[in-house]
Each structure stands twice: as structure tokens, then as C-alpha cells.
Amino acid sequence: MNDLEVEVIKNEKIIKDFFIIEFSLSKPIGAFEPGQFVMIKIPDKSVFLRRPFTIYDVNGNSLFIMYKIKGAGTRLLSKAFKGVKTQILGPLGKGFNLNIPDSCKPVVIAGGIGIAGVHLLIKKLKNIPDIFYGCADEMELRLIDDIKSKTFYTATMDGSYGFKGDVITLFEKHFKNYKKPIHVFACGPLAMYKSFKEKIPPSIHCEVLLEERMACGLGLCFSCVTKTADEKEPYKRVCKEGPVFDIWQILL
Secondary structure, eight states, X not given: OEEEEEEEEEEEEEETTEEEEEEXXXXXXXXXXXXXXXXEOOSSTTOOSOEEEEOOEEETTEEEEEEEOOSHHHHHHTTOOTTOEEEEEEEXXXXXXXXXXXXXXXXXXXXXXXXXXXXXXXXXXSSOOEEEEEESSGGGGGXXXXXXXXXXXXXXXXXXXXXXXXXXXXXXXXXXXXXSOEEEEEESOHHHHHHHHHHSOTTSEEEEEOOOOOSSSSSSSOOSEEEBXXXXXXXXXXXXXXXXXXXGGBOO
């Protein structure tokens, strides 16, 4: 974990309220896992607490974050121009497990801005995954322009491209066709995870990345706990024991 000074290289709008920001790091961020996150100091004096963002990509001394404007913090971040300096703390948390058996087929499911949480995972997986991506409309497919896969399934809620409906319903139509075990990695809204647990049998192994409001990112304040099936320690800190969890262990 490092607390690094960073400088904005570019901060580009992709579509609507979706942006990708590139930071130049003062030194290498160090070893990290896909799914881990950083706490970014919003470069505005009106914001005291840092904000958590999943690492989208790293290239040399450049760190990339894809984000969506959801509140005051991300709105201010979207206005950070080239040359602005700030601080980043990370990498933090527990990421995805890359050591899955070769006998398992990796499958990635993402919803909307959730693609930011699995982008690096897709690049790091030893075997090329099948990808299921769901979003609001065809325009949001711009978020996956740089993702390459031999098998890509898309769903849009308005039916403007691919399957009309949600991505879990789309996945449900396909998962029974797999002839060997699959290992699912997912990132999206809680509603997506709830739907998965309702429609998919618990024999399907699935890791999910949770998003929660955080104050410290270090596990000290317990502001980001989630309830789990662990009887001894039912409440887990998303920033410390997560943000990646076994979907069957979290209570939604």
C-alpha cells in the first residue's frame, strides 16, 4: 500500500456521465490484484473524505480509473483538468482469485459501470473468458470498446442491441450449455447479484465485487460492512475482507 502523489494526464468523457481518468504516478503503485481499489483525494477543498475507485488499468507509471458521475465527489472529479495534482492511497482490499483450475471455464458478468471492476481481470486471466455484459442501451456499449473476447454476449434493457432484458436473464439462457465447470466473476449493482442468486444454482462458483460507501478504506471505521453467512463473524468489511466475496456467502 502506498500514498502516492499523482497528476492528472487526461480526464475524458466517454459517453453521458461516464469518464476515464489517467493519472501519472510519482512512483510505481506496486503489486496489485484485479478487483483491488484505490482511495482518491478529490482535488477540491470542499470534499474531505477520499473516494474509492476500482483499478481499471495500469500501464507503467500511468493509472487509469473508469467512473460514473453519481454524486458530488465524482462530479468534482470529472472537472479535474490536465496538470491537477492530488493523492491516491492503494492498492487496497482483496481482489479476484486468478488461480482457477484449467478445467474451469472463466466467465465474466458485468452490468453498466461494473465493467470497470472486471476490465483488468479480463486482461489478467490465463484463459480467455466468456463475457456477458448488460447495460441500459446501445450507447453504453462504448464502455467495452477495448475489450476483446472470442465469446461476447450483450444485453440492453431497451433492446437497442443484443438481448432485450437484464444480463443475468441472458446468462441463465446460456449457462446450462457449458459442458465443463465454470468459474464466474461478476461486478454490477446489488440487484444483479440478487437476480443471480435467485436464478442460478449454488453449485456455480461465483466471485462478486461489492461497492460500498467508504470513509477510510483501511478497515478502521467499519462504515462499509456487509452481512455474510459466517456465523462467527457475520459482518465483513468491504474494504478489508473484500471488496471481492463469494456470492453465496453474502446476504443480500
